[in-house]
Amino acid sequence: MRTPAPFRFALLASFITAPLAWAEDDRHYNIPAGPLSQALAEFAAQAGVTLPLDPTMVGGLQSPGMQGDVGTAQGFELLLRGTTLEAVPQAGNTYTLRPKPSSPALHLDSTNINGLHDVRQSAIGPLYGYKASHSSVGTKTDAPLRDIPQSIQVVPRQVLEDQQATSMADALSNVSSIQRGNTHGGSVESFIVRGFQGTTYAIDGVLTNSLTVRPEILTDLAGVERIEVLKGPASVLYGRGNPGGLINVVTRRPTLVPEAQVKLQAGSFDLQRGQAWVGGPLSAEHGLAGSLAMAYQTEGSYRDLYRDSHRRYFAPSLAWLPNDSTRLDMGLEYTETDAQYDRGLQVIGDRVDARHKVFLEEPWSHSSSDKTAAWFKLEHDLNDWLTLRQVTRWDHSTKSMLNVSQRTLQADGRTLVRRATDFDEEQRSLSAQFEAIARFATGGLNHQLLAGVETVKGKRSVTMLRANLAPLDIWNPVHGAQPGPFGFGEDSRFDQESYGLYLQDQIDLNEQWKLLLGVRWDQVSQRNRNYDRNGVPTDIDINPSDTSPRAGLVYQPAERLALYASYSTSFAPQNKLTRDGSVLDPETGTQYEVGAKYDIIPERLSATLSAFEIRRKNLAATDPLDSSYSIQTGEQRVRGVELDVSGEIQDGWNVIGNIAVLDAKLVKDTRLEEGNRLEGVPVVSGSLWSTYQLQDGALQGLGFGAGVFFAGKRYGDLANSYSAPGYGRLDMSVFYDIDEHVRVSLNARNVLDKDYIETIASAGNYAGEPASLVATISAGF
Structure with missing residues (x-):
């Protein structure tokens, strides 16, 4: 209230x-x-x-x-x-x-400009501990998780600190039904959520470029406050998207109380990383605060002939509260990376090659990327019941790659046909959202009504040159081949404008029953222009529109228990053509979900149990009469059960864990066998991570952590032509708080040094890292 x-x-x-x-x-x-x-x-x-x-x-x-x-x-x-x-x-x-500190663990954050209390958490402020009670990703309002009729999982910053996570993949391994997807030669991170490949993230509730076919760059965690995952379709609030779910990165906000953190890390395979975050008042009298996040990382690899990778990150931000009704946030983010390009391991027969160190590229292959983003968010309370919000975000990224494409393995089982590719890509997007949030009561019912309009303009250009390259013997690789003369490969331009109108009502029917209703209409106007080697363009114009409804009901029979049921939808435009030259209708996704959210220990430990079915329809399938065209009969289905648990069992004892059982199948297709399993999706997967810190005695401040991460057998393509066996990985840590400001820690990954395939995808298969250590010292106030 x-x-x-x-x-x-x-x-x-x-x-x-x-x-x-x-x-x-x-x-x-x-x-x-x-x-x-x-x-x-x-x-x-x-x-x-x-x-x-x-x-x-x-x-x-x-x-x-x-x-x-x-x-x-x-x-x-x-x-x-x-x-x-x-x-x-x-x-x-x-x-x-x-x-109040629940343990003598290192507390590097003090009061944040957006609020912090375990009981009265803010949806975007910092969390203390492993348990989140509020989120904005599911409703675009500051809502208790127990009031949202959809599964939402949150990975707080303390989990990132305890695990010393340096990548999105490390963070999202704590969330059920998420597997690593296509990495574009190791240059980005993408994920399969509830069986379906995602192409982008949201940053503070705003999707990045809608034209991208993968995230633009690796995400650095130095400026990340928490990572949220909204399970299932999310088009009612975010427009186009994949039906499995939405990943939202919440950034750290400036403070009006001075605070800072510095962290230094060194580890196996020449890992060296330094990061810093500082925030404080620029003018406390006028409510002006600022912050700055910075990071630099360099890392080698256990792979043969691998060049070091480098990442640079810089993100200043400002927050201004000129009066008690107005809030303004703005910021800038710059990330730059360069690394070895690597398509991973080759498929031999029906399995991925288990020789994890074998390198099938050339030492000269590399990938370089940079991304700049700027945002502006203004909120104003017109009165006690009406708030207006405007958010603008601009993104610009470039990527340059000189790499080796692994083509086919010849019949002798050892000769790999290869090709060299010179690739350049540039992407731009400008998003603007205008929203109003009204709180009122009618007929004894309390409403929180969200109305919004969104406009997005996006551009993407791709140029590609290709050259012949000598084949490689995968059993006796001899490197040093140079590409032949480069010739035309691709020259494409993509331009898109989209408009969305959305309406959502969160209704408190009474103290026990809560209803969520929403609907969105989107109109997309897109032109794809492809030039041939003679510079002659061919255009494909795409102008789909779609309506995405959503409904959910929550019943709270007791203070600690919330039962829910929901229906949600998604859509994604396509650019495939039929024989008559028309563009296929958008893909659609539909999810039915039921679940329960329960506080196992009030204000400490919570669990979410969910069961769902998602159907992805209108997929492009090869036209059986002409393989150059497509027809719209493809359909995929995922049924699953998930359990996620997070929080504090007792003072100093934290836990976050999950398990998922998924039945992910191809239901309809003209070329592939119906019933095949979806790419990269295991039947069973999960993780369990826990830490404990001594609360008193001579060793007070000493803590230990351990976790297991596992996944079952996965297929690498929709044809199910090859697979990778299941695996289990054990990680451990030990840490010590020298005082309330300084912590030292040692984290061990894959302690038992197991060989396993972590990522399996038709675009590249990658082994999990061997046993490794990371030593960290953190200092803050």
């Missing part, structure tokens, strides 16, 4: 001040019981101290009040009885609120 207007405080910008600065000596106070925000405001004014307050932290909480002669620190302690908050003294006669 929204905090009443007289006691509504802007996010860390409404400072409570008094003209006099009293000493810490006891004073007499008479603060009545009531709303916590009111009690704290009155006490701070009488005590003559400055206290920034966040409505998402204190809104809805009550204080028992306080009477008597007390000092300032004791007064705050009495007023905060019954909550998990504490007041911490800062420089300049200032106090800040934060959750």
